[in-house]
Amino acid sequence: xxxxxxxxxxxxxxxxxxxxxxxxxxxxxxxxxxxxxxxxxxxxxxxxxxxxxxxxxxxxxxxxxxxxxxxxxxxxxxxxxxxxxxxxxxxxxxxxxxxxxxxxxxxxxxxxxxxxxxxxxxxxxxxxxxxxxxxxxxxxxxxxxxxxxxxxxxxxxxxxxxxxxxxxxxxxxxxxxxxxxxxxxxxxxxxxxxxxxxxxxxxxxxxxxxxxxxxxxxxxxxxxxxxxxxxxxxxxxxxxxxxxxxxxxxxxxxxxxxxxxxxxxxxxxxxxxxxxxxxxxxxxxxxxxxxxxxxxxxxxxxxxxxxxxxxxxxxxxxxxxxxxxxxxxxxxxxxxxxxxxxxxxxxxxxxxxxxxxxxxxxxxxxxxxxxxx
Numbered sequence: 153x154x155x156x157x158x159x160x161x162x163x164x165x166x167x168x169x170x171x172x173x174x175x176x177x178x179x180x181x182x183x184x185x186x187x188x189x190x191x192x193x194x195x196x197x198x199x200x201x202x203x204x205x206x207x208x209x210x211x212x213x214x215x216x217x218x219x220x221x222x223x224x225x226x227x228x229x230x231x232x233x234x235x236x237x238x239x240x241x242x243x244x245x246x247x248x249x250x251x252x253x254x255x256x257x258x259x260x261x262x263x264x265x266x267x268x269x270x271x272x273x274x275x276x277x278x279x280x281x282x283x284x285x286x287x288x289x290x291x292x293x294x295x296x297x298x299x300x301x302x303x304x305x306x307x308x309x310x311x312x313x314x315x316x317x318x319x320x321x322x323x324x325x326x327x328x329x330x331x332x333x334x335x336x337x338x339x340x341x342x343x344x345x346x347x348x349x350x351x352x353x354x355x356x357x358x359x360x361x362x363x364x365x366x367x368x369x370x371x372x373x374x375x376x377x378x379x380x381x382x383x384x385x386x387x388x389x390x391x392x393x394x395x396x397x398x399x400x401x402x403x404x405x406x407x408x409x410x411x412x413x414x415x416x417x418x419x420x421x422x423x424x425x426x427x428x429x430x431x432x433x434x435x436x437x438x439x440x441x442x443x444x445x446x447x448x449x450x451x452x453x454x455x456x457x458x459x460x461x462x463x464x465x466x467x468x469x470x471x472x473x474x475x476x477x478x479x480x481x482x483x484x485x486x487x488x489x490x491x492x493x494x495x496x497x498x499x500x501x502x503x504x505x506x507x508x509x510x511x512x513x514x515x516x517x518x519x520x521x522x523x524x525x
Contacts, residue, residue, distance in 0.1 A: 153202065153203055153204075153245065153280065153281065153282045153283065153284050153317075153320045154202075154203075154204055154245075154282065154283040154284035154285065155200075155201075155202025155203060155204045155210070155242050155283075156202075156204040156206050156208055156210055156213050156242065157204070157213075157283055157284065157285070157395065158213075158217060158222075158394060158395060158396065158438060158466075158467040159283040159334070159361075159466075159467045159470045159471055159474060160202065160204075160283050160474070161210060161213045161214050161217060161467075162217065162222065162223065162467040162468060162470070162471035163283075163470075163471035163472075163474040163475055164200055164210065164214075164235065164238055165214050165217075165223055165227065165228065165231055165235065165471075166471050166472065166475065167195060167198060167200065167475060168231035168234040168235065168238075169227050169230070169231055170195045171195045171196055172230060172231065174226075174227055174230055174231075175227065177472070178472070179468070179469065179471075179472035179473070180472040180475060180476055181472070181473070181476045181498075181518075182475075182476045182479050182480065182522075185518070185519065185522045185523075186519065186522075186523060187522040187523050187525060188525065191483045191486065191487070191525050192479040192480070192482070192483055193478075193479055193482050193483075198475075198478060198479075199241075199273050199275060200238045200241065201238075201241040201242065201243075201265075201266075201269040201278075202241070202242050202243070203242065203243050203244065203245035203246070203262060203265065203320070204242060204244075204245050205244065205245040205246070205247045205250075209236070209239050210235045210236070210238055210239035210242065211232050211235040211236050211239065214228055214231075214232070214235055215228060215232075217438060217467070220394070220437040220438040221437070221438070221439075221465075222438045222465045222467060222468060241269065243265045245262070245284075245316075245320075246258045246259075246261075246262060246316055246319050246320065247316065248316060254306060254307050254308060255305075255306040255314055255319055256303070256306035256307045258319055258323075259306065259319050259322045259323040259326065260323075260326075262319070262320060262323035262324075262327075263323040263324075263326045263327040264327075266278055266280065266323065266324065266327040266329060267327050270327075276486070277329070277330070277482060277485050277486070278327070278329045279329065279330050279331075279332060279477075279478045279481050279482055279485070280320070280321075280323075280324035280327075280329045280330070280331050280332070281331075281332040281334060281474055281477065281478060282317055282320060282321070282331070282332065282333045282334055282335055282337070282339055282358075283334050283335065283470075283474065284316070284317060284320070284335060284337070285335075285395065285396075285399045286335055286336055286337055286396075286399060287315050287316065287317055287335075287337040287338065288402075288404040288407055289338070289407055289411065298344055298347070299344050299347055299348050299351070301344075302314075302322075302342075302344040302345075302348075306322070314338075314342070315337065315338050317333070317335065317337035317338055317339040318338050318339060318340070318342055318345060320339075321333070321339050321340040321345050322345060322348070325340075325345065325348050325349055325352055325354060326348075326352075328352060328354070329354070330354050330355045330356060330357075330481045330482075330484070330485045331349070331354070331356040331357075331358075332356065332357045332358060332474075332477045332478070332481055333356070333357070333358030333359040333360075333504075334358070334359075334360070334361040334470070334473075334474060334477070335358075335359065335360060335361075336359060336360040336411070336412040336501070336502060337359075339358060339359060340356050340358065340359075340504075341358075341359065341504070346491075346492070349490065349491065350490060350491055352490075353488070353490045354485070354490055355481055355484045355485055355489045355490050355491060355492075355493050356481075356491070356492060356493065356504070357477060357481055357492070357493040357496045357499070357500075357504065358500060358502075358503075358504050359412070359500055359501075359502050359503070359504055360412045360500055360501040360502045361470050361473055361474075361499060361500060361501070362498075362499060362500050362501045363466055363469035363470045363473065364440060364442055364462045364464060364466060364469060365388060365390065365413070365442035365444065365462055366413055366416055366417075366501045367511070368444070368460060368462060369386075369413075369416065369417055369420070369444070370416060370420065370509050370510060370511040370514070371511045371512075372446075372458070372460075373386075373417060373420035373421050373509075373510075374420060374510045374511070374512065376421060376446075376448060377420065377421060381448045381449070381450055382448060382449040382450075383421050383424050383446060383447070383448045384424065384425070384447040384448060384449055384455075385424055385425040385426065385427075385445075385446075385447045386417060386421070386424060386425075386426045386444065386445075386446050386447075387425075387426065387427050387428070387444065387445045388413075388426070388427070388428040388429075388442065388443070388444045388445075389428075389429060389431065389442070389443045389444075390428075390429070390430045390431065390440065390441070390442050391431050391433045391436060391440070391441040391442075391443075392430060392431070392432060392433065392436065392440050392466075393432070393433055393434055393435065393436030393437045393438060393439055393440075394436070394437055394438045396440070396466065398432055398434070410428055410429075410430065412501045412502040413428055413501060414426060414428065415501075415502055416501050416502065416509045419507060419509045420509050420510065438465050438466070438467060439463065439464065439465055439466075440462075440463075440464060440465070440466040441461065441462065441463045442461070442462040442463075443459070443460075443461050443462075444458075444459065444460055444461075445457060445458075445459050446458040446459070473499050476499070477496065477499060480493075480496060480522070481493065481496075483525050484525070487525060491505070492504040492505030492506075493505065494506035494508075494517075495517045495518055495520075495521035496518065496521075497509075497514045497517060497518075498511075498514040498515055498517065498518040
């Protein structure tokens with residue numbers, strides 16, 4: 153879902169480059185895990201399809217990313233024909249403005265596309281990964297809504313119950329597919345949808361991929377706690393370009409992302425002053441810069457601070473994790489696991505199924521779980 157966005161395009165380009173032996177698998181965690189690698193699909197065994205509401209061809213999107221410095225031009229040239237082949241597998245996504253009819257109709261169309269893709273390629277399974285643009289939180293979603301009431305609501309064109317990300321999650325589950333939410337959008341978080349996953353015997357993972365600033369926070373915050381240093385405040389600023397920056401320039405769109413980041417930090421160091429904001433800087437294009445200022449207190453009340461700056465290509469950090477999650481969730485599905493895969497918290501800012509945010513503990517959880525596969 154979101155197959156022509158920056159993250160998806162980078163992941164697809166990287167997959168094709170890995171198949172061709174053009175690049176080394178830097179950033180691919182599954183390549184370094186101590187586990188039985190035969191349970192994971194190989195790069196050659198992963199076939200890509202998808203949905204998007206934009207129509208720009210995948211190779212043109214990749215060309216734009218190459219011009220921004222994210223994808224090497226030599227790699228783009230080598231895989232351009234492969235990108236065009238993948239683009240032929242992409243279908244129109246769901247958009248609430250352009251769609252006519254009930255949400256049930258929209259979900260049925262998405263599910264039918266997925267099923268047709270699986271059958272045509274004779275695939276063992278399809279893992280649906282949500283990498284669409286961040287949606288605003290939807291606090292009015294009724295927590296008590298069960299599956300039967302949800303289905304009834306979806307069939308009523310006058311009632312809009314689910315945001316687009318949750319329509320996609322519903323479609324994935326009804327098509328019998330495991331689901332990964334790499335965004336902070338509502339997605340599968342609705343209780344009726346997690347219950348549907350349980351009834352279908354499907355695993356799911358999420359939410360909100362952890363790639364830069366929050367990754368550092370989950371490493372550094374436990375250090376302050378372990379050394380009994382009193383964190384007085386932790387301020388952060390994110391500068392974004394590209395589509396992500398434009399999308400998150402809207403305060404409502406950014407709200408879910410900010411809440412996801414804040415929950416993780418609060419769970420690690422408690423209730424401290426932690427202002428955080430996101431600025432759109434178009435000149436940065438695909439780059440992302442995060443600056444953090446940590447004020448802390450040591451022995452005898454000594455006031456000290458830590459500052460760090462993270463400057464990188466967020467899609468280049470996210471894309472290998474998308475490939476990792478596809479492989480790991482595929483292995484989990486093959487093993488018959490279902491429900492929230494809490495052991496994959498390592499990959500997320502706001503992990504489903506666990507409150508563990510300490511990176512070292514998340515790393516151990518992932519290693520133990522992968523070894524058990």
